[in-house]
Amino acid sequence: MQITTMNKAVADEILNWRYEPPYDFYNNQKSDEALKELLGGSYQGVVDDEGKLIGFFCVGNSAQVPKGHDYHVYPDGYIDIGLGMKPALTGKGRGSEFLAFILEQIAIDSGNKPFRLTVAAFNERAIHLYEKFGFRKQQKFANGPIEFLTMVKETERA
Structure with missing residues (x-):
């Protein structure tokens, strides 16, 4: 796996992904705003050895659910991580390899800060x-009918 720059072609492909229920919650609406978000500098694509897009990740505020701020679930001192895998590849045992790659890439620049991510509570x-x-x-909060969960991981470097 390797990182690829988030450009319009990569962003368009991600915005066209469609997940099966109940994961269809993660489907994006294709819009100028969604495209601008993906191209805003905090997102990276992840490709396989043949250069085919297999997923993406982001860091910082883009990885947070804005409603979580109302519940004070995002204190400073963490690196927030968001990620998504191509729908055709989910549920096939590739998540560990994908997550390990992303965590390794982010750890390079983490400054030894712990990681935090936010996940829909139904996504067991x-x-x-x-x-x-x-x-x-860590903490649960609601955004409309969907409940979210923050999770944290301490870094393992000395």
Whole structure:
């Protein structure tokens, strides 16, 4: 796997991804605003050895659910991570490799800060994966009918 620059072609492909229920919650609406978000500098694409897009990740405010600020679930001192895998590749045992690659890439510039991510509370598949990597559940909050969970992982570097 390797990182690729988030450009319009990569962003368009991501905006066209469609997940099966109940993961269709993660489907993006194709809009100028969504395109601007992906091209805003905090997102990177992840490609396989043949250069085919397999996912993306982002860091910083883009990885936070804005409603979480009302619940004070985002104190300073963490690196927020967001990620998504191409729908055709989910649920096939590739999540560990994908997450390990992303965490390794972000750790290079982490300054030894702990990681934090936000996941929909119904997404037990993702939560289980994150727990395997040492993330622990932190706080829950609601954004309309959807409940979210923040999870944190201490860095392992000395």
